Amino acid sequence: MNLNVVDGVEGGEVMKRHMTTPTGTATGTGTDTGIEMNLVSRDKVESMGSMEKLRFILDGVKSGNIVVLEGGLTAEEQMKLIELTMMEVDDDFTGIEISGYPTKRSFLNLRKKTRLTVIGPAAKMKTIRKDKDLISAIISTT
Amino acid sequence: MSAGKRMKGLLSRLIIALLFRKRMVKIGIYGPPNAGKTTLANRIIHTFVDENEDIGVSTEIPHETRRVTTRKGIFIDLKRITRDETNHGSSSRTDSNPAVAGGKRSRARVVFDVVDTPGLATKIDFRDFMAYGMEEDEAKRRAKEATEGVIEAIKWLDDIDGVILLMDSTEDPYTQTNVVIIGNMEARGIPIIIAANKIDLPDAAPHRIKNAFPQHRVVPVSALKGDNMEKLYEEMARVFR
Numbered sequence: 427m428n429l430n431v432v433d434g435v436e437g438g439e440v441m442k443r444h445m446t447t448p449t450g451t452a453t454g455t456g457t458d459t460g461i462e463m464n465l466v467s468r469d470k471v472e473s474m475g476s477m478e479k480l481r482f483i484l485d486g487v488k489s490g491n492i493v494v495l496e497g498g499l500t501a502e503e504q505m506k507l508i509e510l511t512m513m514e515v516d517d518d519f520t521g522i523e524i525s526g527y528p529t530k531r532s533f534l535n536l537r538k539k540t541r542l543t544v545i546g547p548a549a550k551m552k553t554i555r556k557d558k559d560l561i562s563a564i565i566s567t568t
Numbered sequence: 569m570s571a572g573k574r575m576k577g578l579l580s581r582l583i584i585a586l587l588f589r590k591r592m593v594k595i596g597i598y599g600p601p602n603a604g605k606t607t608l609a610n611r612i613i614h615t616f617v618d619e620n621e622d623i624g625v626s627t628e629i630p631h632e633t634r635r636v637t638t639r640k641g642i643f644i645d646l647k648r649i650t651r652d653e654t655n656h657g658s659s660s661r662t663d664s665n666p667a668v669a670g671g672k673r674s675r676a677r678v679v680f681d682v683v684d685t686p687g688l689a690t691k692i693d694f695r696d697f698m699a700y701g702m703e704e705d706e707a708k709r710r711a712k713e714a715t716e717g718v719i720e721a722i723k724w725l726d727d728i729d730g731v732i733l734l735m736d737s738t739e740d741p742y743t744q745t746n747v748v749i750i751g752n753m754e755a756r757g758i759p760i761i762i763a764a765n766k767i768d769l770p771d772a773a774p775h776r777i778k779n780a781f782p783q784h785r786v787v788p789v790s791a792l793k794g795d796n797m798e799k800l801y802e803e804m805a806r807v808f809r
Binding site for chain 1: 688689690691692693694708711715716718719722723725742744745747748749750751752754755
């Protein structure tokens with residue numbers, strides 16, 4: 427399954443999308459092999475403290491979900507997330523795949539504005555292409 | 569010698585040490601696994617300290633370096649030679665050989681500690697090490713050490729005065745790990761030089777790194793073969809002093 431995230435998409439509060447793959451329905455076994463996606467709005471992201479945000483992301487990813495944050499994470503938060511991830515890597519959880527749009531300078535060039543960050547389990551998600559306004563990733567359901 | 573004279577001598581040495589001591593600059597070599605960080609650290613030490621001294625071992629297996637290693641007190645003293653070549657159609661040139669005399673000269677020198685760090689990664693799977701012929705137990709132990717190494721490398725960012733971010737110029741440079749390292753350095757106001765390594769390989773494309781990070785200095789090098797290292801040393805002396 428391919429996931430394309432393009433700049434300009436507005437999110438809801440926390441919208442959960444359950445995506446069933448063609449493989450899952452084709453087998454006709456009745457078992458749901460879909461991937462859960464958590465699309466988190468900027469308001470929700472901004473309402474959380476830094477550590478709360480990272481815990482929310484990592485809990486979601488460790489459950490096998492793809493987490494998409496409108497507004498994204500700062501470089502410092504991403505580094506902290508990598509550190510936190512490394513503390514929790516074991517035989518089953520091998521880490522995260524993380525991708526994000528580069529920051530933009532805000533009005534008067536005073537502050538860097540983060541945009542969008544996608545985080546998923548390394549075992550399931552692989553970024554295949556990334557540029558300033560497009561992230562293309564493969565999501566594996568096996 | 570009387571106690572008074574001894575005290576006077578100690579005091580004068582202390583004042584001299586306080587007034588004239590050079591603060592040691594810590595330069596961290598950061599980058600993804602297998603970019604050549606230890607090879608670069610070894611090259612720097614071979615050039616300025618001792619040809620037979622190594623800071624670590626380089627292999628093709630990722631995460632070979634799993635602990636931060638420091639070599640203190642490396643003294644770079646380059647005699648930068650700038651020739652005014654405006655009459656020849658170019659503004660200026662820096663000679664590739666730092667020892668050559670002549671031209672308009674300015675001394676560039678820096679004393680620093682080189683800090684070789686484990687490769688930064690967002691995922692570590694012990695099964696990847698088994699592909700290199702390791703037994704499962706050994707692979708799991710290595711994976712555990714590698715995760716600890718990443719954490720240690722991140723913690724060291726608090727003590728670093730400058731960063732050489734090493735990238736493999738045969739790979740896509742626009743990875744989130746590279747973006748995160750650069751973003752953190754910019755947020756902390758720490759100077760950064762990007763070294764585009766492995767230019768001796770046929771599919772090297774250092775221009776991709778320059779295009780991906782146009783706001784930073786990019787120096788193409790081969791740490792293994794020693795190609796263009798003088799240019800990197802000059803940049804280090806200029807940026808990190």
